[in-house]
Amino acid sequence: MIRLTIEISILIIVGLAYYFADYIKKYCKEIYLVASVISLMSIIHAIYILNGYSISYVPVLKQFMRAIDSGALGGAFFILVMYMGVFDMKYPISKRLRMNRGELSIIACIFTIPHNIHYFFAFLLNSKTIIQMSGIPLWTNLMMFSAGVFAIGIMLPLFVTSFRLIRKKMTGKKWKSLQEFAYIFYAMVFVQVLMVYISRPSSLIRNLNLIFYCLVFVTYTIFKLKILIDKKYMSKKSNLAVK
Numbered sequence: 001m002i003r004l005t006i007e008i009s010i011l012i013i014v015g016l017a018y019y020f021a022d023y024i025k026k027y028c029k030e031i032y033l034v035a036s037v038i039s040l041m042s043i044i045h046a047i048y049i050l051n052g053y054s055i056s057y058v059p060v061l062k063q064f065m066r067a068i069d070s071g072a073l074g075g076a077f078f079i080l081v082m083y084m085g086v087f088d089m090k091y092p093i094s095k096r097l098r099m100n101r102g103e104l105s106i107i108a109c110i111f112t113i114p115h116n117i118h119y120f121f122a123f124l125l126n127s128k129t130i131i132q133m134s135g136i137p138l139w140t141n142l143m144m145f146s147a148g149v150f151a152i153g154i155m156l157p158l159f160v161t162s163f164r165l166i167r168k169k170m171t172g173k174k175w176k177s178l179q180e181f182a183y184i185f186y187a188m189v190f191v192q193v194l195m196v197y198i199s200r201p202s203s204l205i206r207n208l209n210l211i212f213y214c215l216v217f218v219t220y221t222i223f224k225l226k227i228l229i230d231k232k233y234m235s236k237k238s239n240l241a242v243k
Contacts, residue, residue: 009076042114074112086223109159144195151188
């Protein structure tokens, strides 16, 4: 059985976001509701796991629940949302994907919450064991937890203010200023992911996933810096033309 990894999750999410773009925009509230019910079920699933219960699912559902619990599904949504900010809008595919950026970011948060809850309490339950560690294992666990908590603290306000009802009550300048914290959120997620894989024994799958995440975040950073440099250059050029 093929595991629903982050790479496979991204391919599925991009395909669904593209082909069902019009439906996502039209039925976003219904999608939020379904995603919330699934998220609640995943939280209950996590509670059972933390209490030592073993839960059996049919193969497809098992992979789906694992993707939510591991953060692969939420991460796939976030990577797509992240890259929407650097898409070249001259391409039709970019325009179609970006039309639901706000809606997809909300869905990403909904599917990420069960993962956050599971691993937050798993860390607390294992805190005595972690404190007794030393060297790299100790520091990777502490950095993983700290980056995760910091990321959650940033994600929640971004999540709430992504809803149109809340967004309408804010000034455009204030909302945009708050959205700038998304870059810190992405950075914290990257740190957390790095610590997760660094703490694991070296293997082909572990190394490939580590390389994949590094490529995703480094490439995004390069694209984003290029956009910022181009904007600064155009702004400077425009000011010189006015003078």
